[in-house]
Amino acid sequence: MRERMQIGEVAERTGLSLRTIRYYEEVGLVVPSARSQGGFRLYTEPDIDRLQLIKRMKPLGFQLEEMREVLAILDPVPGSPPVADPAGRLAEFSGAAEQACRDLRAKLTAAEEFSALLRAHRERLPDADSPART
DSSP states (O other): OOOEEHHHHHHHHOOOOOOHHHHHHHHHOOSSEEEOOOOOOOOOHHHHHHHHHHHHHGEEEEEEEHHHHHHHHOOOOTOOOOOSSSHHHHHHHHHHHHHHHHHHHHHHHHHHHHHHHHHHHHHHOOOOOOOOOO
């Protein structure tokens, strides 16, 4: 039998907040594998894998419907409708993900350049703790 974890442990393992995990359940992206007798959500490793997949899509700008479609291709839930042209859709999603990565790299480069500029200016300023230069 698979180990079942409560939502707090899942949040800790995935780095997602309880609220985010509940939201993903509410919108149908992930469903707990079971509930305890007390009604607590119980998750398994495949549930965590699914949450990690969702977490990877988020910074790339994937919308909920796109996430649903990607999940339906990569991690289908038994009984869910098949995706039309999964290979074509996966190629589209792959292209979008690669473009988002390029965009994020460009933003990171700009942020690093700005950070270096601030650091250089800070190093040229007199130390706040030393006597003022006259």
